[in-house]
Amino acid sequence: MTKRCVALRHLALEDLGLFEPVLRRRGYEVEYVQAGPHALSEQAWLDLDLVVVLGGPIGVGDIDDYPWLGDEIAGISLRLGCRRPLLGLCLGAQLMAAALGARVAPLPNKEIGWSPVVLTAEAKNSPLRHLAGLDMLHWQGDAFDLPPEATLLASTPMTPHQAFSVGASAMALQFHAEVDASKIEPWLIGHNAELRAASVNICQLRKSSVQQRRNLQERAANNLLNEWLSAVDLDDRFV
Numbered sequence: 001m002t003k004r005c006v007a008l009r010h011l012a013l014e015d016l017g018l019f020e021p022v023l024r025r026r027g028y029e030v031e032y033v034q035a036g037p038h039a040l041s042e043q044a045w046l047d048l049d050l051v052v053v054l055g056g057p058i059g060v061g062d063i064d065d066y067p068w069l070g071d072e073i074a075g076i077s078l079r080l081g082c083r084r085p086l087l088g089l090c091l092g093a094q095l096m097a098a099a100l101g102a103r104v105a106p107l108p109n110k111e112i113g114w115s116p117v118v119l120t121a122e123a124k125n126s127p128l129r130h131l132a133g134l135d136m137l138h139w140q141g142d143a144f145d146l147p148p149e150a151t152l153l154a155s156t157p158m159t160p161h162q163a164f165s166v167g168a169s170a171m172a173l174q175f176h177a178e179v180d181a182s183k184i185e186p187w188l189i190g191h192n193a194e195l196r197a198a199s200v201n202i203c204q205l206r207k208s209s210v211q212q213r214r215n216l217q218e219r220a221a222n223n224l225l226n227e228w229l230s231a232v233d234l235d236d237r238f239v
Contacts, residue, residue, distance in 0.1 A: 001027070002027055002028070002029050003026075003027055003028045003029065003049035003050065004028070004029050004031070004048050004049050004050070005023055005028040005029065005030050005031070005048070005049060005050040005051070005052065006031050006032075006033050006040065006044070006048050006050075006051050006052070007030060007031070007032050007033070007052045007054055008033055008035050008039060008040065008051065008052065008053045008054060008072070008092070009032050009033065009034055009035060009054050009056075010035045010054060010055065010056025010057075010058065010091060011054075011055070011056045011057060011190065013186040013187060013189075013190045014054050014055045014056060014090075014187075015032070015054065016030065016052065016054070016178055017176075017178040017179045017180045017183070017221075018177075018178050018179070018180050018217070018218055018221040018222070019052070019178040019221060019225050022221070022222050022225045022226060022229075023050075023225070023229075026226070026229055028049070028050065035056070035068070035072060036068055037068045037071075038068075038071075039068070039071075039072070040075055042075065042078065045075040045076075045078050045079050045084075046078065046079065046082060046084065048084070049085065050085045050086075050087070050229075050232075051079060051084070051085070051086050051087070052086075052087045052088075052089065052092070053072070053076065053086070053087070053088045053089065053091070053092030053095055053096070054089050054090070054091070054092055055089050055090030055091045055092060055139070055176065056090075056091045057191065057194060058091065059091065059094060059104065059106075059141065059142045060073075060094055060095065060098045060104040060142065061104070061105070061106065061142070069095070072095060073095055073098050073099045074099075076088075076095055076096055076099040077099040077100075080096070080099060080100065080166060080170055083167060083169045083170075084169065085169050085170070085229075085232045086169065086170045086171075087170075087171055087172075087173075087228075088170075088171070088172040088173065089173050089176065089177075089178055090139065090140060090173070090174060090175070090176060092172070093144070093163070093164075093172035093173055093174045094140075094142055094144050094174070096166075096170065096172045097144035097145070097146075097147055097150075097161075097164075097172065098144070100147035100148075100149065100150065100166070101147060101148070102144050102145040102146065102147040102148075102150075103144065103145045104142055104143070104144045104145075105142065105143065105144075106141055106142055106143075107140070107141055107142060107143050107158065107159065109158070109198075110140065110141040110194075110198040110200075111138045111139075111140055111141075111156070111158045111159055112138060112139050112140075112195070112198060112200050112205070113137075113138060113200070113205060113208065114135040114136065114137055114138070114208045114209070114212065115135055115136070115138060115156060116131075116133060116134060116135055116136065116156075117131065117136055117154040117155065117156055117162050117163070117175060118154060118155050118156065119131070119132055119153065119154050120152050120153055120154065120155070122151050122152070122153060123153040123154055123163070126153060126165065127171075127223070127224045127225070127227040127228040127231070128153050128154060128163060128224065130219075130220045130223040130224045130227070131154075131177060131220055131224060134216065134217060134220055135212060136175040136176065136177060137175060137176040137179045137181070137184075137209075138156065138159070138174075138175050138176070139176060139187075139191075140159065140174055140175075141194075141198075143159045143160075143161065143174070144161055144174075145161065146161045146164060147164065147166070149166055150164035150165065150166050150172075151164055151165050151166070152164050153165060153171075154173075154175075156175075159174060161174070162174045162175055163175070168231045168232060169232055171228055177220075177221055177224060178221060180214070180218075181209045181210070181212035181214055181217060182209075182210075182214050184205075184206060184209035184210075185206070188202055188205065188206060
């Protein structure tokens with residue numbers, strides 16, 4: 001039976017990346033919906049088989065300029081409360097934290113570049129264990145406190161809360177496990193102003209991305225998402 005997955009996209013270049021073919025192989029019909037006013041109805045937040053909230057250059061603190069972020073947080077909160085499968089990536093993870101009542105605030109300096117995440121003891125028995133020892137792409141200017149009901153899964157020296165889960169049905173990743181390192185150029189173009197403002201060496205970031213071992217990353221991303229979706233399917237049987 002075909003399942004429906006909506007990827008809520010804030011910026012066209014930030015897509016499902018390596019995760020999309022995994023979803024399609026598992027029988028999901030994938031649809032991108034542009035974030036904004038009335039992007040998803042309350043019923044859609046409840047009914048969809050899977051919602052993935054993607055990244056973007058805005059943040060929780062920009063809600064005055066983008067009031068519809070409040071509706072997005074409300075939808076996420078509704079879905080979390082019903083234990084419906086939800087995956088948040090970067091901005092999506094921050095919005096999930098906000099929906100759970102946690103503080104989201106700017107970092108002293110942006111964290112942009114490739115480096116590994118430190119997995120917690122809980123993560124070593126979770127789908128994130130497949131990322132052990134691998135560099136992940138970090139691209140964030142905000143960080144979140146750990147929500148009270150969440151389980152911390154990963155951190156970096158600059159960002160103590162990099163990933164968390166809420167039960168089996170919700171996972172938030174601040175870093176970009178989904179990104180295809182061989183397709184980094186649109187990111188370098190689309191985020192040019194941010195990179196220059198943060199004094200990031202664009203040529204070095206491109207070189208670092210090219211140097212990533214794509215096959216190993218792709219295998220890790222496949223294993224992570226496949227294992228999480230299997231746990232979600234099992235959890236859904238008891239909801």
